[in-house]
Amino acid sequence: MSGPHPGLLMFIGARYVEQRINDAVVAAGFEDLTPAMARAAARLREDGIRVTDIAEQARITKQSASALVDQLERCGYVERVPDPADARARLVVLAPRGRAAQAVARREERAVEREWRRHLGAERMAALQDALVALREVTDPYL
Amino acid sequence: MSGPHPGLLMFIGARYVEQRINDAVVAAGFEDLTPAMARAAARLREDGIRVTDIAEQARITKQSASALVDQLERCGYVERVPDPADARARLVVLAPRGRAAQAVARREERAVEREWRRHLGAERMAALQDALVALREVTDPYL
DNA sequence: CATATCAGTCAGGGAAACTGACCAGTCGAG
C-alpha cells in the first residue's frame, strides 16, 4: 500500500535520537552513563521525584527503577534526599554532575530537532509534531 | 518551546504499536513468541534470509541473531535450510506456524493504522507518513 | 489501635544483548 508501517518508521526515528543523545553524552565525558540509566534520569524533575514514580512512568518495576537510581547515585548523577512530605519516601534529585549531563543531552536534542527541521522544512516539521502530539491521545495511557 | 521532543513522541508511538502487535499475537495463541523473537522474525522474507543479514538489519550481533533464530526454530516458527548459493550459509525461512503468526501481526498492524487514520483524519495521517518517510533519509543508515 | 496500603529493599532468576576466539567454506591473486 503506502510503504512501511508508521510504527516502524517511528521506531527508526526514536532509535536514532536515543543513539545521538547517548553518543553526545558519552563524548562529553559521561562514559559511565548507560542508556537505561539515561532513560530513568530523563524522568527527573527540578523538585525531585520518587523512585516509584520513575518506575511507573518508565513502565518498569520499582525494583528495576531502584537499581538504576542506585547506579546513578554511585556515579554521582543524582542524590536521594528525604521527602519532607512523606517519611516513607525519598526524593531523587539531580546532583551537579547529573545537571551537567542533562544539559548536554538537551543540547543534542535541540540539535537533532534543528537538523530534522532543516531536512523537512518548517512546514512539514510542524505537521509531524502536530500529528505526533495528537496521536499521543491514543497511544499514551499517561494523558 | 513546543512541547515534548518528536523523538520521545515517536518512542511512545513505536512502543504502542509493538505492544499492540505483541498482545494480538499472544492472544491468538502464540504465547511463546517474545518481543525480541518477533523483532527478528519481522525481517524474514519469502525467499529466506541469512542469520548474518538478520543481525545486520536488526543491528544486533550475529550471535544474538543466531540465538533468536534458535528459539524461533525450537518453537516451530522458522526452519533453517541450506543455501543453494553458498555452502557455508543457511537460509532462515518461515514455517507454517510462523506464517500464521505473521498473518496475525500484519492484521493488527493494519488495524492500528486504521485507528490512527480515524483519529487524525486522512490528511494529517498522510502528512505524518510523508514526514516519517522523509526523515528516514536522515535517520536510517540503511537506505 | 488494628488493619490495609504504600515506599522501598532484598534475594534470586531469566532474557537479550555483548566480546573474543574459533571453524569451515569461498574467493581472488599470484
Added chain:
DNA sequence: CTCGACTGGTCAGTTTCCCTGACTGATATG
C-alpha cells in the same frame, strides 16, 4: 591450482536490564 584473506556461523563466557516474590518500616483509615 593453491594459499591467504574474507565470510557465514557457532561456542564460551559475561554484562546489562528487567522480572517475580517475599519482606520491612511508615502512613492512612476504619
